[in-house]
Amino acid sequence: MKKIYTRPNALKDTHFHYCPGCGHGIINRIIAEVIDELGLRGKAICVAPAGCGMLIYNYLDIDTLESAHGRGAAVATGIKRVLPENLIFSYQGDGDLAAIGTAEGFHAANRGELITVIFVNNGVYGMTGGQMAPTTLKEQITTTTPSGRNPVNAGYPVKVCEVFSVLDGTSYLERVAVSSPANIKKTKKAIIKAFQHQLNRTGFSLVEILSPCPTNWKMSPLEAFKWIDEVMTKQFPLGVIKEVK
Amino acid sequence: MIEIKIDQERCKGCSLCVEFCPKKALFISEKLNMKGYFVAAFDEKKECTGCISCVLVCPDVAIEVYKN
Numbered sequence: 001m002k003k004i005y006t007r008p009n010a011l012k013d014t015h016f017h018y019c020p021g022c023g024h025g026i027i028n029r030i031i032a033e034v035i036d037e038l039g040l041r042g043k044a045i046c047v048a049p050a051g052c053g054m055l056i057y058n059y060l061d062i063d064t065l066e067s068a069h070g071r072g073a074a075v076a077t078g079i080k081r082v083l084p085e086n087l088i089f090s091y092q093g094d095g096d097l098a099a100i101g102t103a104e105g106f107h108a109a110n111r112g113e114l115i116t117v118i119f120v121n122n123g124v125y126g127m128t129g130g131q132m133a134p135t136t137l138k139e140q141i142t143t144t145t146p147s148g149r150n151p152v153n154a155g156y157p158v159k160v161c162e163v164f165s166v167l168d169g170t171s172y173l174e175r176v177a178v179s180s181p182a183n184i185k186k187t188k189k190a191i192i193k194a195f196q197h198q199l200n201r202t203g204f205s206l207v208e209i210l211s212p213c214p215t216n217w218k219m220s221p222l223e224a225f226k227w228i229d230e231v232m233t234k235q236f237p238l239g240v241i242k243e244v245k
Numbered sequence: 246m247i248e249i250k251i252d253q254e255r256c257k258g259c260s261l262c263v264e265f266c267p268k269k270a271l272f273i274s275e276k277l278n279m280k281g282y283f284v285a286a287f288d289e290k291k292e293c294t295g296c297i298s299c300v301l302v303c304p305d306v307a308i309e310v311y312k313n
């Protein structure tokens with residue numbers, strides 16, 4: 001029997017704790033595939049966040065360090081400076097990177113730290129029950145914006161890639177989505193690209209991934225996929241935002 | 246022939262594989278797993294092209310694909 005697809009080696013046997021239809025599982029799998037394909041098993045080190053993605057150390061079969069909420073890019077900076085030959089990436093949610101961790105992410109990007117941030121944008125604070133995040137869409141209903149996010153008092157959705165693109169230290173920034181087989185393939189290519197920028201020592205790299213949270217969006221998994229394509233991408237356009245050759 | 250293997254204990258019945266299969270060869274079965282979900286299954290009578298769309302969208306990495 002010839003294999004067409006089998007589970008990646010860099011993924012442990014452990015079952016994911018994620019809710020049905022959650023994008024974190026898809027993204028964890030893609031990272032594991034990239035680690036296998038680029039032969040980074042002994043070289044890649046992950047920095048885990050606070051948030052739904054925190055148990056990634058139970059899933060990826062590589063060295064992983066847990067960071068305090070939002071501090072992923074700072075912890076990754078430390079590891080990279082001590083182990084410059086290793087590939088260091090942080091895995092961070094939008095509450096993590098774009099709210100409590102704004103300073104750490106922004107300044108790591110500005111210093112051009114040779115790290116990669118995998119930024120999972122699901123538009124809410126998932127783990128704590130679906131509160132508004134800085135990335136919540138205008139009009140989006142969450143537990144803390146029950147009548148929809150009103151920019152007059154709650155501000156606008158933060159576009160992390162666009163903000164980071166004006167910083168000279170950044171070399172690769174792309175926004176992708178895990179919302180269809182085609183988009184999922186693009187997500188994998190984007191992560192490979194970002195890792196290559198780090199391995200080539202070009203600068204700071206970040207892949208922002210629009211990711212479904214059916215539980216907190218109160219949608220079925222299919223509705224959540226469609227909502228990304230039809231609604232979320234209107235406020236968060238997909239594509240390469242910056243690439244330094 | 247293509248063979249789809251679904252790890253029924255990993256599956257959470259989210260239906261994404263069912264929705265994205267271009268050949269409509271997957272369905273949610275009557276089988277309940279240990280986690281309490283009705284799990285996805287492959288309809289042997291349907292044709293599978295091995296496009297792996299089901300694999301790509303599966304959030305639980307529950308699907309493996311083989312060719313006989």
Ligand SMILES: Cc1ncc(C[n+]2csc(CCOP(=O)(O)OP(=O)(O)O)c2C)c(N)n1
Pocket residue numbers: 050051052053068069092093094095096097100120122124125126127128133
């Ligand atoms: C210093 C600190 N403040 C607050 C929390 C509580 N907390 C845990 S997860 C989380 C939000 C996570 O949201 P996000 O980063 O968007 O990730 P998601 O769960 O949506 O994947 C918060 C506020 C914490 N763990 N540590």
